[in-house]
Amino acid sequence: MRKLILPAIVAIGLGSAAPAMAYDTGDQISMQVALDVATDIGVMTVSHTEFLGDEWQIEGRDRAGRWMEVDVDARTGEVRNVDRGW
Numbered sequence: 025m026r027k028l029i030l031p032a033i034v035a036i037g038l039g040s041a042a043p044a045m046a047y048d049t050g051d052q053i054s055m056q057v058a059l060d061v062a063t064d065i066g067v068m069t070v071s072h073t074e075f076l077g078d079e080w081q082i083e084g085r086d087r088a089g090r091w092m093e094v095d096v097d098a099r100t101g102e103v104r105n106v107d108r109g110w
Contacts, residue, residue, distance in 0.1 A: 052098045058082060061101055062094040079104055 055073060058080035062070070070084040080096045091109035096102070 053080075053096070053101045055080065057101060058096040058098075061096045061103060065094060065103060065106065067092060067094060 055075070059070060059073065059082060062082040062084070066086045067082060067084040068087050070082060072083040074081045075098070077098070079098050081093060082096065083091070083093045086092050093107040095104040097104055
């Protein structure tokens with residue numbers, strides 16, 4: 025009887041587990057596209073990338089080594105804002 029208890033518990037646990045659902049990005053741009061946009065306006069070295077639902081925030085350094093942050097619209101790929109550390 026003890027040999028059947030553990031397999032039964034495992035079967036019940038697996039049967040009640042919900043399947044993992046993939047995150048649907050819909051018509052949003054990928055992180056790579058956002059990085060390409062940031063690179064096009066001067067980010068040479070990326071130090072941090074964050075997705076905030078409606079925009080990508082990309083932090084890095086320009087050619088001169090100065091810090092900069094670029095906010096890219098997640099749907100259109102347009103640059104929303106550029107902050108530079110002078």
